Amino acid sequence: MIRLGERICGRESFTAKALGILPSYSTYRETYALLQESRGWSRERLEAYQLQALARLLDHAYANVPYYRRVFDERGLVPEDIQTLRDLERLPFLTREDLQNNLADLKATNYPETAFEYVTTGGSTGIPVGFYYEKGASRAREWAFMKTQWDRVGYRFGDKCVVLRGYIVGSAKDEVYWKKTLFGRWLLMSSHHMTEETLPAYIDRIRRFKPRFIQGYPSTAAALARYMVDHRVAPFPTVKAVLCGSENLYPWQRSLLEEAFGCRVFSWYGNSEQTVLAGECEESTHYHIFPEYGIVELIGRDGRPVEGPGAMGEVVATNLTNFVCPLIRYRTMDLATAAQGPCTCGRNYPLLERVEGRVQDFIVTGKGELLSGITMNIDTDAFDNVKQFQFYQEKVGEVILNVVRKPGFSDLDAEYLYHEVSRSCGDDVVVTIRYVDSIPLTARGKYRYFVQSLPIRFGEREPTKSENIPSDISA
């Protein structure tokens, strides 16, 4: 006879095998167990844990990672000089360029070549980066953190999921744009074939699949949701939550997804470099940063930490678990706003109120200020007769709104849209509306609402009007 515990373990390891983390299954189990325990820790206990993990990381980096030995030596520092989290400021930031230029020296010399898994990411910010995971272990740990987050909305291994994450599946020829994976539990659906004509088939397939969760890019899920709302399609009764990641979730997307799917939208924020991971609380839409995952600093435009609720800064993060390629004070080029704690759920994790998005998602106003896309109100009825849109900036203080019109779009709609968008952008941004036939997805299958072609850096000098650069991006 099989006891219940064994059955769950069996299913878990079965899923682990399918996810490719079975060789490091013990890493998964250990990390998951730690997270079960540490969620109840006090702030002091969490900080003590971080300091201990940091000390271990710095000792290792100094002894075994040539790049960091150099960083310490050049500053006349040794790891013991970093005694508090605040002391981390004595070490320099690691930019994407630093990472690219020093990758060979960032590899720990005390690991065999077989321990390194080369990973690349980030075409979207214009600076692709390559770095190393610890083969097997990094992905297993990541799953333990992800699973812990998804536990908050009731996710269980084995649950059926529809996955909308930029895949190209099937072909227009056979009219099948999806495929099952993970032994039939995940239905991957192509984001490249979603059109007014094909969406009814998608919806029909999802309804027959009876998923418990939809996970995907917010932009892809929003395209499906928009169609469902516009055509008064009823929500899928089996879906418990929409799990959103890998892109910023705008407030208007959240309300659209909630309306279409009739359930909770649960978002998380992280990066492939694995320096930061934060997921929404089950009791609010604030993000809990996992302190066991990394140390997160919010850095202002002057390069100094910003503090206190409501303060916005660039996320600078130090991974605490990747010893094969340590990333210390890594500049993510994402901006986030701190929230007031403690949270009602009882966790003592640091809180983010919002993730504002990538630096490249900001509009540069005529005065050189950065306008967050997240505060722009595109939730209004001014967009009712707009099928698709995309903001595009190539000149300081000017933004172009590319619009694909719905059949009923009138001159009145154009005027109203112009008025509303101009109001959102404020006095220092000139808006121009252009009509286009379609807006293509990115190579990764993401739908981008904003394309910024100015070289934006948070915390460094902004481009000025004389530095407007020509762009070859034809939206």
Ligand SMILES: [Zn+2]
């Ligand atoms: Zn909470």
